[in-house]
Amino acid sequence: MATVRPLDEAGVRAAVRRAAESGTRVRPVGAGHSYSPLAVTDEVALELSALTGVVACDGERIRVRAGTTLAQLHAELAGRDLSLACAADIDTPTVAGAVATGMHGSHPAVGSLSAQVTGMRLVDGTGTAVEVGAAGLDAARTALGAIGVVTEVELAVRPWYSLRLTQARAPLDEALSPEFLDGHAWSEFWVFPYTGEALTRFGDEVDEQPMPSRAQTAWSLERRLVRSAAVGGGLALGRTMPRLVPTINRAAIRFSGSAALAEVTDLAHRALLAPPVVRWEESEWALPRAALADGVRDLLAAITADGLDVGFPLEVRVGPAETGWLHPAYGRDTGWVAVHTAAGADPEPLSRLAAAVLGAHGGRPNWAKRHPWTHAEVAAAYPRLADFATVRAGYDPNRVFASPYLDAVLR
Numbered sequence: 001m002a003t004v005r006p007l008d009e010a011g012v013r014a015a016v017r018r019a020a021e022s023g024t025r026v027r028p029v030g031a032g033h034s035y036s037p038l039a040v041t042d043e044v045a046l047e048l049s050a051l052t053g054v055v056a057c058d059g060e061r062i063r064v065r066a067g068t069t070l071a072q073l074h075a076e077l078a079g080r081d082l083s084l085a086c087a088a089d090i091d092t093p094t095v096a097g098a099v100a101t102g103m104h105g106s107h108p109a110v111g112s113l114s115a116q117v118t119g120m121r122l123v124d125g126t127g128t129a130v131e132v133g134a135a136g137l138d139a140a141r142t143a144l145g146a147i148g149v150v151t152e153v154e155l156a157v158r159p160w161y162s163l164r165l166t167q168a169r170a171p172l173d174e175a176l177s178p179e180f181l182d183g184h185a186w187s188e189f190w191v192f193p194y195t196g197e198a199l200t201r202f203g204d205e206v207d208e209q210p211m212p213s214r215a216q217t218a219w220s221l222e223r224r225l226v227r228s229a230a231v232g233g234g235l236a237l238g239r240t241m242p243r244l245v246p247t248i249n250r251a252a253i254r255f256s257g258s259a260a261l262a263e264v265t266d267l268a269h270r271a272l273l274a275p276p277v278v279r280w281e282e283s284e285w286a287l288p289r290a291a292l293a294d295g296v297r298d299l300l301a302a303i304t305a306d307g308l309d310v311g312f313p314l315e316v317r318v319g320p321a322e323t324g325w326l327h328p329a330y331g332r333d334t335g336w337v338a339v340h341t342a343a344g345a346d347p348e349p350l351s352r353l354a355a356a357v358l359g360a361h362g363g364r365p366n367w368a369k370r371h372p373w374t375h376a377e378v379a380a381a382y383p384r385l386a387d388f389a390t391v392r393a394g395y396d397p398n399r400v401f402a403s404p405y406l407d408a409v410l411r
């Protein structure tokens with residue numbers, strides 16, 4: 001495998017042309033954070049870490065180079081008293097990688113990062129730089145690196161805002177209710193298998209300055225530790241004494257509901273940040289909102305029935321219907337359900353169970369996470385797949401951007 005790191009768009013064009021002429025395949029690569037082999041290649045990896053920074057910003061839109069990380073983007077926006085309307089829990093991915101995979105947070109009324117895309121520039125399979133017109137954006141905004149190497153992305157932005165985040169324990173039924181899930185600017189919950197109880201977290205927009213940084217640090221640390229405490233316990237004790245997992249999970253949810261850390265106010269992108277302190281494997285499914293409650297209950301029941309020692313909470317999030325043809329939330333309001341397995345443990349049993357149960361509820365997998373789908377399932381679940389194939393053939397007639405993973409899911 002070769003890694004090419006162009007210094008500018010001309011370098012991207014040259015690298016793609018060279019590959020096309022020699023019959024080699026090219027994979028655009030971001031920060032490599034996907035759990036699925038989306039960014040994997042044994043041919044040429046085209047890494048855009050030198051293409052960073054702001055190209056233009058007019059207060060309503062910002063255009064950045066594709067290798068800019070989300071952390072850099074947030075900092076550039078904050079310096080202009082601006083913000084993205086959506087934010088996720090990590091900021092290390094690149095803008096192009098996060099857009100290509102449809103990276104989402106949990107805003108019931110605000111779409112993913114790829115939904116914020118208003119313009120895009122890419123180098124196609126012939127090595128030509130093209131601006132994607134408005135009519136082409138829904139094919140291109142969640143394209144998995146299949147139609148070209150994106151060099152610039154333009155995103156809608158809004159004035160900066162603070163979120164007051166609150167957390168509280170709640171019965172699972174309450175957490176699954178529309179009153180909770182749709183009642184805030186941002187809402188999510190975690191439910192530990194074997195407890196029947198959820199840890200809800202919700203954010204409301206407030207006209208307030210951020211809290212002092214010590215409070216933010218405590219909140220973020222605690223948020224990260226909830227999962228880690230359970231993981232640590234699950235790993236240390238669960239492996240040797242799996243019967244203890246329910247007890248560990250109940251202790252974890254009591255610990256995480258501690259009143260002292262129940263509220264924090266901060267700039268939205270900082271408040272929502274929760275980078276992991278341990279490594280895990282993840283699968284995530286996008287369910288039609290109407291199927292979310294049954295999907296979560298069925299998965300918890302299946303975990304119990306199979307006696308799986310799952311020490312991580314299920315993570316439940318929401319988002320509106322997306323217009324990106326290959327976005328997992330395409331065409332329908334969505335509830336996201338994620339399952340995690342600590343690195344080093346076998347993720348397959350839980351991942352397979354989640355695929356079976358959540359797939360049966362109409363779930364589509366998050367492209368960036370572990371899933372067993374091949375082309376047959378993708379074709380049945382994505383009504384615009386054939387249109388995407390036509391667009392793809394136009395941008396990349398010789399399949400310079402194909403990969404084993406894309407061959408399996410898109411053909």
Ligand SMILES: Cc1cc2nc3c(=O)[nH]c(=O)nc-3n(C[C@H](O)[C@H](O)[C@H](O)COP(=O)(O)OP(=O)(O)OC[C@H]3O[C@@H](n4cnc5c(N)ncnc54)[C@H](O)[C@@H]3O)c2cc1C
Pocket residue numbers: 027028029030031032033034035038039048066067088089090092093094095096097098099100101102103104105144145146148149150151275276366368
């Ligand atoms: C701890 C953790 C937390 C996460 N949390 C979330 C979450 O909250 N929500 C969520 O949706 N996902 C989440 N993810 C998944 C992750 O955010 C996505 O995989 C990520 O956005 C990919 O960005 P990347 O820069 O790492 O891209 P990579 O993984 O390197 O690549 C992903 C895809 O983007 C394509 N790509 C990259 N750059 C370009 C380019 N210049 N042009 C064209 N295509 C390109 C690649 O070809 C590939 O198909 C999480 C992952 C981790 C590890």
